[in-house]
Amino acid sequence: MKIAVVGATGLVGTEMLKVLEERNFPVTELLPVASERSVGATITFKGKPYTVVSMADAIAARPEIAIFSAGGSISKEMAPKFAEAGTFVVDNSSAWRMDPDKKLVVPEINARELTREDKIIANPNCSTIQMVLALHKLHEALKVKRIVVSTYQSVTGTGKKAVDQMMNERAGKQGEMAYAYPIDLNVIPHIDVFEENGYTKEEMKMVRETKKILGDDSIQVTATAVRIPVIGGHSESVNVEFEKDFSLDEVYRLLRETEGVKVVDDVSKLEYPMPKDAHQKDEVLVGRVRLDETQPRTLNMWIVADNLRKGAATNAVQIAEYLVANKLV
Ligand code: 2RA
Numbered sequence: 621m622k623i624a625v626v627g628a629t630g631l632v633g634t635e636m637l638k639v640l641e642e643r644n645f646p647v648t649e650l651l652p653v654a655s656e657r658s659v660g661a662t663i664t665f666k667g668k669p670y671t672v673v674s675m676a677d678a679i680a681a682r683p684e685i686a687i688f689s690a691g692g693s694i695s696k697e698m699a700p701k702f703a704e705a706g707t708f709v710v711d712n713s714s715a716w717r718m719d720p721d722k723k724l725v726v727p728e729i730n731a732r733e734l735t736r737e738d739k740i741i742a743n744p745n746c747s748t749i750q751m752v753l754a755l756h757k758l759h760e761a762l763k764v765k766r767i768v769v770s771t772y773q774s775v776t777g778t779g780k781k782a783v784d785q786m787m788n789e790r791a792g793k794q795g796e797m798a799y800a801y802p803i804d805l806n807v808i809p810h811i812d813v814f815e816e817n818g819y820t821k822e823e824m825k826m827v828r829e830t831k832k833i834l835g836d837d838s839i840q841v842t843a844t845a846v847r848i849p850v851i852g853g854h855s856e857s858v859n860v861e862f863e864k865d866f867s868l869d870e871v872y873r874l875l876r877e878t879e880g881v882k883v884v885d886d887v888s889k890l891e892y893p894m895p896k897d898a899h900q901k902d903e904v905l906v907g908r909v910r911l912d913e914t915q916p917r918t919l920n921m922w923i924v925a926d927n928l929r930k931g932a933a934t935n936a937v938q939i940a941e942y943l944v945a946n947k948l949v
Contacts, residue, residue, distance in 0.1 A: 621646050622683040627690035628652035631780050635933035636687055641666050653678045679705050684949050685940050703739035708949055710741050710936045717742040724832045727938040728879045729756045736948050741939055746931025747771050747854050748829040750904045754923045757878045759834055762862035766840040772848045772855040777927050786849055804849045811845040852899035854927045861918040875906055885909055893924035902934045
């Protein structure tokens, strides 16, 4: 399989290469693509050096699959060019997610909807992926009515500049700012741009993408997205109301049956999910599962995942794996 990784030198792109390597994806030829200033640079994949190529050269090479993590505007412009050349594009930006003609895929939930015609496939937002993966089996069995979610998001979700800002602040050094405010020893209730309704785009992604992935417009979602001085993963406090009655035993059984989810929930041993444990892992960790004692048929839970892995690179590579395994490519 000839594979292009577009945005190969960024935080997500680097993770994509790592995941392709770890999962032994059948790469026969790798085309790492990055911005003009990185063309000619070398990256290492499976112990071998590869030269970063330009977008034009990658399109001309007609790879079977291109995994994109290069931002929305580049994806809007370049993904159709790859698609026209016959390449399947798995895109990690928000450019195509809410396009009604494009599938928004978390493989464990809805990859079976993919066909040979889906040349541009959208990878959902990191904070949405971990939440819907934890909830989809519960939704199937108990029908989710309403979700109230607050996120605690890692600086890695913003990119390298944000990690540098936090580390510089920690070391007392001056440097470029990724955020409007200091992030170390702080919490910023603002991720992505503000929309007209006063919510941020990150919050509205969770509202819109959840409905699309779970294929149910009736699910109500309200979100508050917050950046915290952490690397390793995004955490989410999720309050979820169901239509049907349930027992906690049934909830644990459904969570344990959910592929890609790991239940970490034994408060007697102080076991609960934390970003430091999710770091570099592909599973979505779920814990602190409790009945909401203020209203019926409602749960509180705590969901943690490495936003660069299942929230981005791993999910994208799993989509590519599905295409290969099902002979769509
Ligand atoms: C963030 N959701 O964490 C973004 C990354 N896609 O900022």
